[in-house]
Amino acid sequence: MSTGTDSDTPRTGAGWDAGVGSVVNRSERRGGTLRLATSADVDSLDPARTYYxxxxxxxxxxxxxxxxxxxxxxxxxxxxxxxxxxxxxxxxxxxxxxxxxxxxxxxxxxxxxxxxxxxxxxxxxxxxxxxxxxxxxxxxxxxxxxxxxxxxxxxxxxxxxxxxxxxxxxxxxxxxxxxxxxxxxxxxxxxxxxxxxxxxxxxxxxDPRCSGPYRIAAHRPGEFLHLERNPYWDRAGDPVRPALPDRVELAIGIDVDELDDRLIAGEFDINLEGRGLQHAAQDRVTVDDVLRSCTDNPRTSFLHFVSIQPHVPPFGDVHARRAVHYAADKILLQQARGGPVTGGDLTTALFPPRLPAHQELDRYPTGPDLRGDLDAARAELRAAGLADGFEAVIGTQRGKFRLVADAVAESVARVGIRLTVKELDVASYFSLGAGSPETVRRHGLGLVVTDWGADFPTEYGFLAPLVDGSQIKPNGGNWNISELDDPLVNELINRSLHTTDPAGRARLWRDVERRVMDHAVILPLVHDKTLHYRNPWVTNVYVHPAFGLYDVQAMGITTERTDRENTV
The missing domain is CATH 3.40.190.10 (Periplasmic binding protein-like II)
Incomplete structure (x- = not known):
């Protein structure tokens, strides 16, 4: 509830993109409560089971x-x-x-x-x-x-x-x-x-035991998670974590547009989930100089893509999969993500530019205007014996993912591919939804809208989980959604692990990428750019290069935030 005090008016932030490659509001001030929010639930507080x-x-x-x-x-x-x-x-x-x-x-x-x-x-x-x-x-x-x-x-x-x-x-x-x-x-x-x-x-x-600076004070799945200081953590023996706030409160399960409104209003300090502002908030923030000064627009190295499942008919035929690639309207899909500024950089390749194996690869050109090569798509349909098109289901979740699914459906409808959009639960989307082979089969999800960021910033960390046959997980949390198990792809990956020469490793990974694209099981859309909002009283804000999101463990709160708490 607003009190009408001056603390309700945002002050100018450090500037657009100030948190990319540098730290905003450096401070060692301890104390206060860091207030975070997400639309999705925590996938697991068991460190062995989390993958978000x-x-x-x-x-x-x-x-x-x-x-x-x-x-x-x-x-x-x-x-x-x-x-x-x-x-x-x-x-x-x-x-x-x-x-x-x-x-x-x-x-x-x-x-x-x-x-x-x-x-x-x-x-x-x-x-x-x-x-x-x-x-x-x-x-x-x-x-x-x-x-x-x-x-x-x-x-x-x-x-x-x-x-x-x-x-x-x-x-x-x-x-x-x-x-x-x-x-x-x-x-x-x-x-x-x-x-x-x-x-x-x-x-x-x-009830996990915690070794870091905080422990769980209270948790109600789907609603909130509260952290308090771990009294046995030794600050002098931890070279990584400043642990500035006394308490951390995470609100869970808030609708994405409502979350944006409450974040910009100052009710929350940071959106922990890091999927960025939705379209309505983007339009508001980018035209307001004060709000814009509190935003960062990093290239996160996340790949947004559509997975195509060979085990779901009719996508067992590679020509049916390739028809989707050729029919894709890349401009429409980028707009669904938020446009060139906040939606990401269009890509026809898998590896992000910062990895040595990145190559200019365009296996399925979609015309000079990038709106789709419909003649090539129809030729692939004829090769699959599906000249009149076919019906299929595309899996997604609400928010930007749903907009992308609708854009895919609009694209491929031009060649007679008729898609039904199936929304899955947000909280379990990557674990028991798109990440569950059983769920994919039960709903007949021939296509799935998803995204991926490297588990660690190397070629293996980026691509192996998506295409290595040995990493298919039948019980959930599966990122090789297409269940690709190509012996040659697997062999090339294994050879890369034995290759000490960096240039040689990069060549092997380029071969992996070309082979995967020949299978047409991944339709790359964009390498992500996300518009993050940071309230001006949050200290030590920066986008961590290994995660592509704000490093919340580094953050603190200024006295301005404490004063605001006391006036509400």
């Missing part, structure tokens, strides 16, 4: 990992640094053995000590996909024994043989092949320490 990038950023407040991305807005933010570890890993055996030492006197939020055995147990939990589906599984093929697959810690088969803990502070990983990106895996939430005594399996996310 904004929840990974939230996890940086709750949990620590052996390595972590530093609080840095520049290129240095892309390289993991020691977090729970007291220094870089000792790497031996040609990149197959990685040894880390934990810092001294690490404790959970209940005061109990954190040991190397807890990190090992966290890694073992990743293998229990029948119990804990949803999170990344990169560690499984690197640490498993194909002759005796490890089922996880709940089957009573003994420990994971490839991870050793010779003492309470030392952990040794013995990989079955070299993997130069291993430090990046040690920065993922799934390796946050979990004490075996507190592990309740599938329900652990209801």
């Amino acid at each position: 990038v904004w929840v990974w950023l939230l996890q940086r407040m709750l949990n620590r990992t052996l390595m972590a991305y530093p609080t840095d807005p520049g290129p240095a933010g892309l390289t993991p640094v020691p977090d729970l570890a007291d220094g870089p890993a000792l790497v031996a055996d040609g990149g197959r053995t990685w040894t880390y030492r934990l810092r001294e006197n690490l404790r959970y939020d209940d005061g109990s000590p954190i040991t190397s055995a807890d990190v090992r147990h966290a890694v073992e939990r990743v293998f229990a996909q029948d119990v804990l589906p949803g999170g990344p599984t990169y560690l499984v093929p690197l640490l498993d024994d194909p002759e005796r697959p490890y089922p996880g810690p709940y089957r009573g088969t003994g420990p994971l043989r490839s991870v050793h803990t010779p003492d309470e502070r030392t952990i040794v990983f013995r990989l079955n092949r070299p993997f130069s990106d291993f430090d990046h895996l040690m920065a993922q939430p799934c390796v946050s320490p979990v004490p075996r005594r507190a592990d309740t399996g599938a329900t652990y996310g209801k």
Whole structure:
């Protein structure tokens, strides 16, 4: 409720894009409440099960990992640094053995000590996909024994043989092949320490032990999540997290347009979800100099695309899939995302420009005006025996995704492809909706609108989850939505992991990209640009280069925000 005081009037922010590559409102001021909001729910508070990038950023407040991305807005933010570890890993055996030492006197939020055995147990939990589906599984093929697959810690088969803990502070990983990106895996939430005594399996996310500067004070799924300080966190022993607010309050499940209105009105400090302002708010903000000065428009390196499922008829025929590619009106699709300023840069390739393997690839040209090559699309339909077109279903969720689905339907209708739009639940869209092969089949989703940002900023981290056959997850959280399992693609990916020469790796990944585009299972739309709004009283605001979103764990609140709280 407004009080009519001056604090209700936004003051000028630091300027358009000031939070891209630099920090807005640097401050070390502690105290206050950071107020966040999302339209979607937290996918999981179990660090092994979360896969939403904004929840990974939230996890940086709750949990620590052996390595972590530093609080840095520049290129240095892309390289993991020691977090729970007291220094870089000792790497031996040609990149197959990685040894880390934990810092001294690490404790959970209940005061109990954190040991190397807890990190090992966290890694073992990743293998229990029948119990804990949803999170990344990169560690499984690197640490498993194909002759005796490890089922996880709940089957009573003994420990994971490839991870050793010779003492309470030392952990040794013995990989079955070299993997130069291993430090990046040690920065993922799934390796946050979990004490075996507190592990309740599938329900652990209801009461997890926290190793970071905050712990869960209250949580009502679909409504709110409140965090309070972890009294056993040692600021001097954490080189990454400033932990400035005393409390963090997240409001969950707010309609996207309502969220924008309440954010701009100052009720919330930041939209944690980071999908950016919707079209109505964009139109308002971009023409108002004061509001515009509080916005950032970064290239996030997220890829927005349509996945096409070969296992859903008639898309088992590659010509039916290619017809969709040729019929796509790229301009209309970009407009559905928000236009060239806030909707993203049009792309016909998969890799974002900042990755070495990026290439100018246009496998299915859509004409000089980018509105679609309808003759080529009709030729593909005839090759598929579908000259009169066909009916299919496109899966999506509300908001911008729905606008994209409608634009796809309008595009392909011009060649007789008649799409029915099916909206799925926002909160579970990537876990049990589009990310569930069973859901895709049950609803006959031949096409799915989705997006993807790299789990870590390398070619493998970006593309492997989308196209590597070994990463198909039947129980949910599946990002290889098309379930592509091409032996040649898989072989090229494996070869890249054994290639130490950066130029050679880039060439292999370009080959992977070309092969994937030949299959026509991914229709790339844009490399994302998102319009973020930051209220002017939030400190230490910047877009983290490894995540493409605001790094909320770095933020604080000025006295202006505290004064505002006291007048409402």
